[in-house]
Amino acid sequence: MELNLETPALLLDEARMQHNMARMQERMNVLGVAFRPHVKTSKCLEVARRQLALGARGITVSTLKEAEQFFAAGVDDILYAVAIVPNKLDHALRLVRAGLRLTMLVESSAMAAEVARHGREHGVCYDVLIEVDTDGHRSGIAPADPLLLDVAAALTGGARLKGVMTHAGSSYDLHTPEALAAMAEQERSRCVDAAERLRAAGHACEVVSVGSTPTALSARHLDGVTEVRAGVYVFFDLVMAGVGVCETGDIALSVLCTVIGHRPLDGWIITDAGWMAMSRDRGTQKQVRDYGYGMVCDADGNAIAELAFNQANQEHGVLQWTGDIVDLAARYPVGSSLRIVPNHACATGAQHPFYYVLPQEGGVPRKWERFSGW
DSSP states (O other), X not given: OOOOOOSSEEEEEHHHHHHHHHHHHHHHHHHTOEEOOBTTTTOOHHHHHHHHHTTOOSEEESSHHHHHHHHHTTOOEEEEEEEOOGGGHHHHHHHHHTTOEEEEEEOSHHHHHHHHHHHHHHTOOEEEEEEBOSSSSSSSBOTTOTHHHHHHHHOOSSEEEEEEEOOOGGGGGOOSHHHHHXXXXXXXXXXXXXXXXXXXXXXXXXXXXXXXXXHHTTOSOOTTOOEEOOOGGGTOOHHHHHHTSSOGGXXXXXXXXEEEEEEGGGTEEEESOXXXXXXXXXXXXXXXXXXXXXXXXXXXXOBOTTEEEEEEOSSOEEEEEXXXXXXXXXXXXXXXXXXXEOSOHHHHHTTOSEEEEEOTTOSSOEEEEOOOOO
């Protein structure tokens, strides 16, 4: 495929993306839960519109900038799924006053009290979820911790307890269907337990929100859960392939790069896609198959097994030939194109200002803007 783009360029395969989105939404429909996709992966309005058109109910964001951008485009039901801190409350207030149905997250009684105080002081009542730790992976409160009820008690006046939320991030370390199903059940059952403890203590808890791409695709049932969140499923990546929830042929993102030189004695091909184009994420390092900085493919996206990408500088990608001796300069001359499939779609996407979308129907790539920062 001759794309004639200035490189490095972030390519998005529309057909694969649509397939991935439909697969997840159909699964949520079968499991009988609402789906609130995490848009931190794409940070792109065109992608979110397609997710909502398929049946998503609201979105999840990781920054208030994302909330602001998507609200400005007409999305008015947003969960900000990172624990709120005092220096962000005024920003949240502006969004709420503008009409956004914003749900925030807390994991401490001190911050719960601060959110409630801020709401009272400014004449609003914030909707709040309590973050629950169901796998020891990151932040949140254990379901049986007395702190859970303390946090709920602090959400009065200027804040309302809406429910509980968890993220089983440790699912990224797994790689068998049995382990993934067990983690999905652990995530579900522990989050539901937290909700039931709150209800038993007299607190309303209408939302029970769980999710990660691996657990969402591995759950056998979701009794007691009201909504699921997932993000990277929309593009997938090599880490998700290593986890076992997709094939490399499902991955919708790749970085188009150009050969800029060779070191024949070392068996090297040098490209213009270094770690600034791919990110520093080496997420496959801990998996059975380590792809270095990404999986090297030809210009049509077919994997080249003999090319490894284990070394990168800021703007230089160093590809190592591991096969039988060949004339690399003749096979991959300066100016020829290659594609690199990313380890982590979120991290690689964050390096680029837009996607070159390869249309389902073929033809000239379209450009979709994405944004970054806070």
